[in-house]
Amino acid sequence: MIRQAQKFLDKLELDRTGRPGRSALLANDDRIVGTGADDLCQLGHELLERLNVVAVALVEPALPFADFLIRKAGRAESCLVPRDTETRTFLHDIPFVRHQELATQPADQLARLLGNRKGILVEGLGIIATGAVTPEQAYINVSSIFHSVFVKYLLDILGEKSLSAEEQLALADFQKNWLKPLASDIAFAPAGTLDERAHILDEICRIGRETVRLGLVDSFFGNISLRHQETIYISQTAASLDELEGCIDPVPIDNSSTCGITASSELLAHQKVYAQTGARTLLHGHPKFAVIMSMICETAECPITDCWKDCPHVRQVGTIPIVAGEVGAGGLAERIAPVIGEPGAVMVFGHGVFAIGRDGFRDALAAMIATEEWCRNEYFRRLEANG
Ligand SMILES: [Zn+2]
Ligand SMILES: [Zn+2]
Numbered sequence: 001m002i003r004q005a006q007k008f009l010d011k012l013e014l015d016r017t018g019r020p021g022r023s024a025l026l027a028n029d030d031r032i033v034g035t036g037a038d039d040l041c042q043l044g045h046e047l048l049e050r051l052n053v054v055a056v057a058l059v060e061p062a063l064p065f066a067d068f069l070i071r072k073a074g075r076a077e078s079c080l081v082p083r084d085t086e087t088r089t090f091l092h093d094i095p096f097v098r099h100q101e102l103a104t105q106p107a108d109q110l111a112r113l114l115g116n117r118k119g120i121l122v123e124g125l126g127i128i129a130t131g132a133v134t135p136e137q138a139y140i141n142v143s144s145i146f147h148s149v150f151v152k153y154l155l156d157i158l159g160e161k162s163l164s165a166e167e168q169l170a171l172a173d174f175q176k177n178w179l180k181p182l183a184s185d186i187a188f189a190p191a192g193t194l195d196e197r198a199h200i201l202d203e204i205c206r207i208g209r210e211t212v213r214l215g216l217v218d219s220f221f222g223n224i225s226l227r228h229q230e231t232i233y234i235s236q237t238a239a240s241l242d243e244l245e246g247c248i249d250p251v252p253i254d255n256s257s258t259c260g261i262t263a264s265s266e267l268l269a270h271q272k273v274y275a276q277t278g279a280r281t282l283l284h285g286h287p288k289f290a291v292i293m294s295m296i297c298e299t300a301e302c303p304i305t306d307c308w309k310d311c312p313h314v315r316q317v318g319t320i321p322i323v324a325g326e327v328g329a330g331g332l333a334e335r336i337a338p339v340i341g342e343p344g345a346v347m348v349f350g351h352g353v354f355a356i357g358r359d360g361f362r363d364a365l366a367a368m369i370a371t372e373e374w375c376r377n378e379y380f381r382r383l384e385a386n387g
Helices: 002-014 038-050 065-072 085-091 107-114 135-158 165-178 197-213 267-276 288-294 332-340 362-386
Strands: 018-029 031-036 055-061 094-097 119-122 126-131 223-228 231-235 248-252 281-285 315-317 320-323 345-348 352-357
Touching (some): 002 031, 002 055, 018 038, 018 126, 038 055, 065 094, 065 135, 065 165, 094 107, 094 135, 107 119, 119 135, 126 135, 135 288, 197 223, 197 231, 197 248, 197 281, 197 362, 223 267, 231 267, 267 281, 267 332, 267 352, 281 362, 288 345, 288 362, 320 332, 332 345, 345 362, 352 362
Parallel strands (some): 094 119, 320 345
Antiparallel strands (some): 018 031, 018 055, 055 126, 119 126, 223 231, 223 281, 231 248, 315 320, 345 352
C-alpha cells in the first residue's frame, strides 16, 4: 500500500499538479501508512482515523487558482460549481473552506465536510481528496479537482475587467514556468505496418504514455483506439492512459456484440467515427485550453440553458468545430462523426478533443496538439485584449 501511495504521490508532482514537496498521500491498510510532507501527513492521519475510506491525499496545488476562486466567491457560497463535463459527471461541485473558517484543530471539521465527497478545497492548504478503496482513486480525485479548478478559473477571468496584481503575477509565472511547449518527438508506426496484434497493442500503449506526458489528459480520463480491419482495439474505461498494458479490448467495428463492457464509455463515438470516416486511429483527451475555449458560447442571448448537451449547432473556433452532447448514448457520438473527417479534430463542449489519424497515430496526435496549441494561443490573446 505504501508503494501505491508513493507511486501516485510521485505522479502528482510529475504532472505538475502538486507543488514539489508539498503533498502527502496516506492509506489505511490495517494500520495507517503514508508518505509526503510531515505536516500534511499529520493532518492526513487524523482524517483517515475519522473517515471510512482507504486513502486520503493532501496536495498544495502548483497553481494558486483555487485560492483565487475561493476569495472571489460570494459570502454565502460554500462550494465551487465548475461547468465542465468532468465536474458535471464526476465531481458535481467542489465544497471549500475559507482560511478564516478553518478551525485550529481542523480534523473534525474537514472530515465532516469530506463525508462521502470525492474531495474539497481548503484555502491556503489546497486539495484534500479521498480514495474509497485505493490510493489511485485519491490521486484521480485530486487530478480531477485540479483540472476543474484550472478550467473554471481561467474561463472566469476572461469575463473579468481587471485582475489583482497578485493574480497578474501568478498568471505570468504560470505562462512562463508551468506551461510547457506541446512538442512530441516520438517515432510513430505507419498504419500500414500495424497489422499484428502485439504490435498494435504496443503502439497504443506508447501513444497513451505520450498523451499523458504532454498533459493532454488528466488522471484516467481519455481514451485511445486503433482500427484494424473489422476490429477496434480500444482502451478500457477507467484505464490510465500511461499504463494501458493489459487494458485494451478488441471490439467489433459494428455494434453487433456486447463484449465491450469494459471498453471505454466513449466506444460508441469511436465506432461511429470509424464507420463514417476512413480513419485508422482515434485519440480522445481533455486538453485544458481546448476545454476552456469550447465553453465560450458567443451567441447573444443564447436561448439554450444547457449548451453543453443541448446546443444543436456545430460552432467553430478557428478551424476547429465544436459540438455538444453527453457521453455514451447522449448524443455526443452522433454529433462527432459527421464533422471530424475534414478537419481531423473536433472539440466537445466543456469536455475535450477527439482527433483522428489516417496513417497511424502520427496525424491524430498532431491534430490534438495543434488544437490545444491554437486554443492556448487564442486564450491568451483574448485575455490580453481584455486587460
Ligand atoms: Zn472524455
Ligand atoms: Zn449557447
